[in-house]
Amino acid sequence: MKRNKIYIIGSLMTILSFSACQKELLEPNPESILTTKNFYQVSKDMDKAVLGVYNGLQSRKPTDYLLFEIPTDNLYASTNTSVSGANALDVLAITPDNELIADFWAANYSIIFRANAVLNNIDKPSDYKAGEKDQYIGEAKFMRALSYFEMVRLFAGVPNVTTLLSAEEARTVPRASETDIYNLVIDDLKDAVKKLPVTMVAGRASKGAAIALLGKVYVYQKKWVEAEEQLSQLFKAPFSYALVNSFADFWKLTNENSKESVFAMPYVAGSNGQNLSTAFIPNGGVEGIVSRGAEVALPSWSLNKLYIAGDTRKASTITDMLISKIGDAPLWYPYVSKYAVKHDYGTSGLDLPVIRFADVILLYAETLYGLNRPSDALLELNKVRERAFAGPSKNYILSDIVSPADFSDKLFLERRLEFAYESERWYDLVRSGKYLNFTSEERAYNPNTGTALTVPVATKAALKYLPIPQKEIDKAPDVLGQNDGYN
Template structure:
């Protein structure tokens, strides 16, 4: 249901938070200090500022696939893709001047600026009621941690900014170490866990979301004991997260705010919508969904062929036969249908998940295996498998995960099929080391010939990190050093 969601009107927040004379300060690296002398006076101002943090993530999230799925073996840019930088990323021709990489950097530091503005002004109001001050602090720290987690996974060490800076001071902030960024993330999340309530309105971070994210951070660091301590909490009271019975149900607007949603970004068709539901639709549209599509990217045969018979995730992720208009003869034209809800062109109200309980389950499986508990890991891995196949017929057995390599293959296969097009694939390719094996991609498949177009991609060790955007290096007057392999 939509009634408890956050609906953020961007223009209003912009008017409240920023003045026209400060336009040049909106996109420095990191985002700079804005004049807020007349803001943050009462608790309502802080609440609006927190909503402004979510608003910036709302605008970024629908385009994450351009950076986190198109460069992978899940998706490829269509012939009519006009997004600057997408075609280069499509074949891993990654350079420091790629516009998508630069835009992602700026968007994230914009979120960080807004979190810092809240945290640096949190003590000003004197009219907080109940837990409001703790809640707003926890939300801001969760969002700052989430944003730095995005950055550190992609770039390694990045500028560590926790205060409000002038434009000139921002240009003199060097990259912190990766370890320092992870410390900031963990410290923020530990504090957020203490301050956030268990129950929050849809679209706002809760205690469970902060615990889940901290567990995920520990998994990425292979700190299995710490990860188990966090993730295990989410399987018991006071939390009530579950996997919804049918995978397809999670992607229905009538089932938003389900118990599988740990943290999601909320949207409302028309006034606060996104275009992701349109982005994957073929140009001619899909009958009963939308009259035309943007067809920015199409699903690769590399992933399509991995969905075996009986896997219910397939029908809710990729549709092979296209019917553009009612009465048309079905045409073989695979497209991503995970977000294909009924909507007007470019105006979808479908919520976009950031953390699903399915992610918690698979992260917990990974953690238990890391703790040398393969039997327990298998139970968690099979929870997702059983949901996918509506029963135990395709469950893995211990002999399937007899070695660490076996387990890794099965785990990342399930993650790939479960989270396809949810902007997890690039992170999983890199952290598993499997990006080094990604040398070619099967794209368009011809069912008449039984062959697919195979396209080579330029994988290399340097892609463990993306390049620091060149425009940020130039702006920072050589304070920022470039990642190896991009000079």
Template sequence: MKRFLILAVLMTGSFSCRKDFIDLQPISDMNAGIFYKTEKDMNQAVMSPYASLRNLYNQLYIYAGEIRSDNTTFSWVPGNSKDMTSIDNFGDVLLSENTFVLGMWNNSYNTILRCNIVLDKIDAVPFTDAKLKEQYKAEARFIRALSYFYLVRIFGDVPKVDRQLSVEDAYALGRTSTQEIYNFIVEDLKFAEANLPASYSAVDKGRVTVGGAKGLLAKVYMTMAGYPLKKGAPYYALAEAKALELINMPQYSLVPDYKALFDVTKENSTESLFEIQYKKGGTGTGSPWNNDFAPRFSNKEVVLIGDKGGFNAPTPSMSSAYEKGDPRKAISMSDGYVTVPGGQTINEKYVKKYYDVSFSGSDNDNNWIELRLADIYLLYAEALVRQEKQQDVALQYLNKIRTRARNSTGGGANVLPDYKPFSSDAALLLAIENERRVELAFENHRWFDLVRTERAKAVMTQEQKEQNGFNPSAWSDNMLLFPIPLQAIQANPEKIKQNPGY
């Protein structure tokens, strides 16, 4: 019987990933019986989950991590669909038929399917190097864990799929508890941590390393400590320990200039723990954000080549979150542009962080940095404070981030002074929250930070009131999760039930 997963859209076409190792062409039909015979076959098979991540990061995870938060919005022009506006505007009904929500679900499970195919097939393939076989497994398990980390934060309880499924298996599969999904994620990441290399040769640069596994594990522990599992101090301690292990790894350090982090000629830097790899050139592997984020009616004053999408525009509160003179603002966003020709000032905010010159259309060279050391510094500081310990060490790492920003392009000695000791842990936590907002702006962290720290209600009711006329009394904690896609429920109505409130 042909094996497939009804939870996912099955893969079609051929894919490639980026930057040398991603130039390998993964096979187009991962179920082909003629494949999975050699180490080379399995290396190509491992490329498929890497390639699949691009379908998630191109836009879908941005809807969940940024647009759902107070960081960004859509450009409000005639024609915006309810599928778009209901993710952004809490006063609109977010429907289970939403095509973007369905895309998050389907493409996440598609990626998991590709990982499971690798894991199901690899043991039968002879390897001359046993460590290499374990590395390939570890890569697949890291990507599976990353995909589930997004799924569980977006949807809550989701089906756990740890192998390829027959039709009968799929129909017997219901939603798995959030706790069990997190346990599964941790298990995968511990395996990845134990079996991934510390680095790769130039031809394989971009594949996930042990640093990526440690970084994601620290982030998972921080999330488990907070909402909704609320495991508290023991898990903040686990996050602290894992973050410190990573901080002490000599191959990682903050890039001296914040601007260089997003330079397409300097990708996979010493600060990077894991990047989604992209490559422009008309091959279908380029990244779209420089064009997608440009104001819709701008000309070459914003992007030189290709489309302008007006998508993911910074909010007024995002703009004001930066302290005066913070160079990260000018590197990351703009409050407007001057038309060429004409010289008219257009006060339309847009993201600048992912600048490149497109090959054509929306085909750029920017990678997406999913994990980087600055994120871990700030999580480490937060984990210490939440355990009511070592505020001085937490301040030290918070100020390392500010020092780097101060010394970056456009900075200066008189901006972003170091924080001094705070009168309370609560005040320090708010400072860390804002530092995470501006340091990691437009990188898919904000919404998930607000949820895990139980700050979403306070922040988002105020934001929605100011921007969309939202009545704070209409807030429901059901809004912390997205609806389960209607198609997933219709495919298996006995087992897949809707989230409350939808």
């Protein structure tokens, strides 16, 4: 497996010379347009171009926590944070000028541009092996759908671009409706499901990944019948997904590409590592992990206190360090340890999950409850709960979920504890409506006084969607428009 992962990443690093990442919204670098005249001529070129699409996500993924965890009740920016825009997100002081929001917009349209380049040139090579052309179409459509799914959840309607546009043409493209973007995502994923093989090398989308993502899209739309049709497939042949035996096992370097990994971004320490493993480590480092850390953000007490005794997820998510000196009161110092594997500063080889089977299970539980099948929903919910507590001692029972509100509370609690720092929390806060109740965050906890530092945050209804980046609006005045509440 490791050999395949290295091969993919090596290709990802070279592809950039063939399919350059445009920095501006929907504006391909002129050199990229010129290279299409002598590139995409043979199947090997197309394979490199597809790997270039993945590279966009591989580059973006390690920083997603800045947008999806720091603004939530899971994480807060440390005094060490120098990332522009992070401190504003930390207290939900979100404006159209936030650089992290603009960077995320640009990164996703870069992925979309690369996917479009593949799809618009797919007929050029004539030397495809059997099934190869369909695979590349499926991969490009999966990645385009994933990017648009990110965008529509964050911004509502966005420009719908499926062709290669000049800079002038791009400036005339208005925002499509939210419905139109969801329809594009669903159409792309349906075609990806048809074309992708069941088995793919690590780091590339498979049929199972496309089915899982399509099911997730339907869950977000509360289309329970369609979601059940998709997600139920992943529990039977030809698929063999399952939870690994213990939560801690999933986060080990030796257990990458496990049966729980539906789709993940691969990294190789040194040659093409990710910096997420370093981002949460204290400045002074952690013995046996890394000699120093970046300490960008710290875990909130709001989350920390929710892990009850016996929940094995706690030890693999947050490490509580007690630092004390002779004669001094003890100092409690927690840090996020979910990605804390042995590595050199800024270059970890731990793969980052995009879709875990645990997510499929909890999405399926949500779907079954939406179909008025609470007993079946509880069975799925308890699969994740039972793994967390190494047995059924803390399983939920039907009397725990006598109302939809009860089930929602239990479901989103499990999602929060299971997927902490995996960039799911902001989406879950918004789609559950619980972001409106997020008015303060307990941050640092003092074990001597038994109290936590409580910080107010500026939640508001408009945060259901983030603002369209002002720099994008400025490129095309009166074309994009702004979301409500940010004018």
